[in-house]
Amino acid sequence: MIFNVVRQGSAFARNLEELFGDMRASSLCNPFPRFSNLHAFIEDVVTDILLEGIGTGRDEDCQILKDFLKHAGLPTDTLTVIEERGLAEMWGEPLWVSAHENLVEEVFHILFRDVGLLSRFNQLTSGYIIRFGEYVDGTDTRFTKRGRLKRQHVPQIIKNAIFHRDGGECRSCKRSLDRIVNPEVTERYDHIIPLAEGGANDVTNLQLLCEECNSAKSSRLDPVSPDYFRAYPLGASSYVSDATPPRRGA
Structure with missing residues (x-):
């Protein structure tokens, strides 16, 4: 049901307004709470x-x-x-x-694995964040003068969660960001919905990118890769080898 609410936000506009409207939007703006914005949304639903x-x-x-x-x-x-x-x-x-x-x-x-859904969720909340930022009009230190959330330091526990969820790979180019594999790489923790577009400083609004892909994306609102991290990728060779019958007497 939560999946449907997020995917079809316009159909639940009144319910979303009750959850995020007016001063309630303030809770969406806290920097990287352990009890994330999605946690709070799930709890209410x-x-x-x-x-x-x-x-x-x-x-x-x-x-x-x-x-x-x-x-x-x-x-x-x-x-x-x-x-x-x-x-x-x-x-x-x-x-x-x-x-x-x-x-x-x-x-x-369960939902944290679906980055496409997280992107949609943060698009839903972005409008409330922008509206709240305009309402406080420079009186809330979490916001810039333009009424957008300021960039905040990403705690290590949040970085660990994103790195683990994305399997240590750049979500865009699938390059491994494991220092053991590629000691020269630098991982970047990118806001899926940019702060300039009303994005939140929340664990659900981050994805793992390599430095090159992060620089290319900059502050654009690009679609995220819908792919899940594969624990073990299956290829044609895997099927052939798995299907090969054992030698007689083995």
């Missing part, structure tokens, strides 16, 4: 999905929530507690909090 059937009076409408409560190890009468007292009651319940956080984290790591 997940919570809405879990509570979607509450109050209808039909048990079948609450099946997703029931399954989640079972997964979390919570008693079934927890559903009654939520209906009567609201979700706020659950934030003090360790099993609920742990299961909810794990669900958000798992969904994030």
Whole structure:
């Protein structure tokens, strides 16, 4: 469902405005939070999905929530507690909090592999960042005078995550950026949606490029490579060798 919301943002414009509109856009502008912009988005959508059937009076409408409560190890009468007292009651319940956080984290790591989706997500948030930057009009130190986010230092833990996700390869030319393989190469952590176009300083808005590809891209809004990193590439020779029957007596 999150994939569909991101891919078809115009169809969910009202919901996105509730999440990112007005002063809520300020949270999109923090530099490289561990709990990324996508984490926060997933958390909001997940919570809405879990509570979607509450109050209808039909048990079948609450099946997703029931399954989640079972997964979390919570008693079934927890559903009654939520209906009567609201979700706020659950934030003090360790099993609920742990299961909810794990669900958000798992969904994030699945979607984090899809850089095309990340590009689309950051395009959705860029408009809210630009609008907020214009609203604060130079009073927020995170922004330039032009109303765009300032470039920030990328923490090492963020670099590690991007390098690992992209398999140590330039996403554009597929050149290896592993210093063991190419000791002279320099990796660059490029903003997928440039800061000048409303891009965020967020782990979801970075990709790994070599120095040459990064220089060529500059601050242009170029499409990202949709390819995933291949753990082991399959080629014609692989199929031939794998299909070769063992020698008699081997």
